[in-house]
Amino acid sequence: MKNEKMQIMSVNSVALDTIEMVLKNSYISQTAVPGQFLHVGVDGHTLRRPISIADVNKQEESVTILFKIIGSGTRHLSSYQAGMILNVLGPNGNGFPIQDDATVLLIGGGIGVPPLYNLGKTLAERGTKIISILGFQTADSVFYEQKFRNLGETYIVTNDGTYGYEGYVTDVLELTDDFDRYYSCGPVPMLEAITAALKHKQGFISLEERMGCGVGACFACVIPTDTQGGYKKICKDGPVFSAQEVML
Amino acid sequence: MTNLAVNLPGLQLKNPVMPASGCFGFGREYSEFYDLGKLGAVIMKAATGSERFGNHVPRVAETSSGMLNAIGLQNPGVEKIIETEVPFLADYDTKLIANVAGSTIEEYELVAKTFNQTNQVHALELNISCPNVKEGGSQFGTDPFMAAKVTERVKQANNLPVYVKLSPNVSDIITMAKAVEAAGADGLSMINTLAGMQIHLPSKRPLLANKTGGLSGPAVKPIAIRMIYEVKQHVSIPIIGMGGISNAEDVLEFLLAGANAVAVGTANFQNPFICPEIIDELPGVLNKYGFGSVQDAVGKGIVE
Numbered sequence: 001m002k003n004e005k006m007q008i009m010s011v012n013s014v015a016l017d018t019i020e021m022v023l024k025n026s027y028i029s030q031t032a033v034p035g036q037f038l039h040v041g042v043d044g045h046t047l048r049r050p051i052s053i054a055d056v057n058k059q060e061e062s063v064t065i066l067f068k069i070i071g072s073g074t075r076h077l078s079s080y081q082a083g084m085i086l087n088v089l090g091p092n093g094n095g096f097p098i099q100d101d102a103t104v105l106l107i108g109g110g111i112g113v114p115p116l117y118n119l120g121k122t123l124a125e126r127g128t129k130i131i132s133i134l135g136f137q138t139a140d141s142v143f144y145e146q147k148f149r150n151l152g153e154t155y156i157v158t159n160d161g162t163y164g165y166e167g168y169v170t171d172v173l174e175l176t177d178d179f180d181r182y183y184s185c186g187p188v189p190m191l192e193a194i195t196a197a198l199k200h201k202q203g204f205i206s207l208e209e210r211m212g213c214g215v216g217a218c219f220a221c222v223i224p225t226d227t228q229g230g231y232k233k234i235c236k237d238g239p240v241f242s243a244q245e246v247m248l
Numbered sequence: 249m250t251n252l253a254v255n256l257p258g259l260q261l262k263n264p265v266m267p268a269s270g271c272f273g274f275g276r277e278y279s280e281f282y283d284l285g286k287l288g289a290v291i292m293k294a295a296t297g298s299e300r301f302g303n304h305v306p307r308v309a310e311t312s313s314g315m316l317n318a319i320g321l322q323n324p325g326v327e328k329i330i331e332t333e334v335p336f337l338a339d340y341d342t343k344l345i346a347n348v349a350g351s352t353i354e355e356y357e358l359v360a361k362t363f364n365q366t367n368q369v370h371a372l373e374l375n376i377s378c379p380n381v382k383e384g385g386s387q388f389g390t391d392p393f394m395a396a397k398v399t400e401r402v403k404q405a406n407n408l409p410v411y412v413k414l415s416p417n418v419s420d421i422i423t424m425a426k427a428v429e430a431a432g433a434d435g436l437s438m439i440n441t442l443a444g445m446q447i448h449l450p451s452k453r454p455l456l457a458n459k460t461g462g463l464s465g466p467a468v469k470p471i472a473i474r475m476i477y478e479v480k481q482h483v484s485i486p487i488i489g490m491g492g493i494s495n496a497e498d499v500l501e502f503l504l505a506g507a508n509a510v511a512v513g514t515a516n517f518q519n520p521f522i523c524p525e526i527i528d529e530l531p532g533v534l535n536k537y538g539f540g541s542v543q544d545a546v547g548k549g550i551v552e
Contacts, residue, residue, distance in 0.1 A: 003281070003520055041518060045310060046314055046315045046465045046466075046514060046517070046518060047310045047517060048517065089520065209305055210305070210307070211308070212307075212315070212517050213516065213520075215277040215520065216276075217271070217273035217277040217278065218271060218273065218317075218517065219307070220308040220317065221305065222302070224301070229299060231301060231322075236277070
């Protein structure tokens with residue numbers, strides 16, 4: 001991980017309040033692995049914003065991030081335009097373990113979907129069959145559907161049923177049981193439901209939390225590992241954990 | 249040649265800049281960015297008698313020009329810190345200050361004694377001002393009698409110089425400073441964070457799991473400057489100043505208000521290189537305003 005400058009190559013709105021930014025940087029594009037994140041500085045804001053890496057293009061030395069406009073920091077970041085420079089710490093965190101499985105299931109919820117794309121692409125290139133279940137609040141929030149379909153079988157779920165299946169990602173889990181491992185990222189209630197429903201399977205989950213330093217020094221983003229005071233730092237030990245490793 | 253050296257009890261500093269306690273862990277993470285030997289000193293994250301897990305998350309929230317934190321003194325306990333963290337930091341050419349916390353006077357004594365036995369720690373920062381724990385911390389830091397008592401007992405329990413970290417969450421900071429000076433404090437460290445709160449609109453509840461948190465960052469700098477300025481005129485022990493420092497001009501402002509050295513906290517999160525950058529820029533800033541050394545500037549902003 002280094003403190004790097006990244007030039008914005010493009011800014012696109014890909015869904016409701018959802019921005020895709022392509023950033024140019026040699027070091028980060030060559031070293032990042034799926035599941036890692038960038039700690040992005042936003043002018044006028046004290047704290048950096050942790051944002052997952054959604055895609056990497058080593059030839060073009062570019063890194064794609066997606067974020068949702070939630071508060072003043074992400075709103076300000078969404079106003080940045082191509083050509084501007086971002087101050088970034090990255091790539092941060094551990095990333096998903098890459099295994100040689102025959103088939104994996106990716107389960108993403110909302111803005112937890114992006115890191116799974118980079119993972120799915122990487123695994124597909126290694127010959128793994130990819131099945132994806134992507135959950136969104138509503139039809140307007142859906143993004144990257146075609147990109148995931150290009151990787152393999154994909155199920156889209158919306159909470160209000162305005163697109164794809166109606167309900168939650170757990171409602172369509174039963175449609176597919178033929179996979180060796182699952183990888184999931186999304187809101188904590190979703191991860192709780194998934195890790196409970198897929199107890200019999202090996203899985204990895206990626207967690208999000210409000211962060212301070214983003215490098216492991218400030219202890220802002222910890223997650224308990226047991227009831228005896230054990231813990232992991234999400235920014236440094238994570239954000240990816242095995243499903244049994246942490247207490248959600 | 250601008251002289252950045254500062255001579256304080258137990259601390260012959262090559263420069264006056266050190267990362268503030270709690271914002272730098274035990275240095276390992278930032279050692280990947282630069283040589284910690286560049287720093288005047290390192291103030292370690294708070295140590296308690298035994299391991300503490302701290303508060304639930306969320307533990308941080310951004311504010312205008314600052315942030316709230318409620319970590320809750322998470323640390324592996326003094327023994328573990330001495331075993332696994334102190335030797336790492338002791339390898340660097342810098343001074344080491346241990347931040348001592350506790351729930352009872354006995355716990356403060358125990359932590360201080362334990363650090364004293366290592367011979368690798370150069371001074372203690374007595375944390376009587378953490379706003380984020382139910383017991384200990386701020387009940388000692390808001391009552392001059394209790395502050396004096398814990399200072400006196402910790403002084404008796406060890407030979408290291410003791411810098412008492414004052415809470416700004418008091419109506420009369422001068423009384424607090426004088427009380428700990430009279431009790432034997434070798435120096436002051438000020439200010440800790442200000443108690444604050446943020447309500448999260450979507451959930452209509454306090455954002456931090458601990459409800460309240462300590463405000464830090466540029467937002468608190470004027471309060472720190474005012475408190476140091478006032479205290480300086482009533483005590484003769486040195487002051488390590490902190491509160492929202494993010495550049496070398498801020499450091500000079502703290503020196504002028506009466507600080508002898510400074511600590512940089514929240515700014516590390518935005519810029520991991522902030523401490524060495526400030527150290528590099530400080531001679532130029534001192535020269536620009538007519539000072540040949542750090543020592544020359546201390547207290548020069550105080551007017552009759």
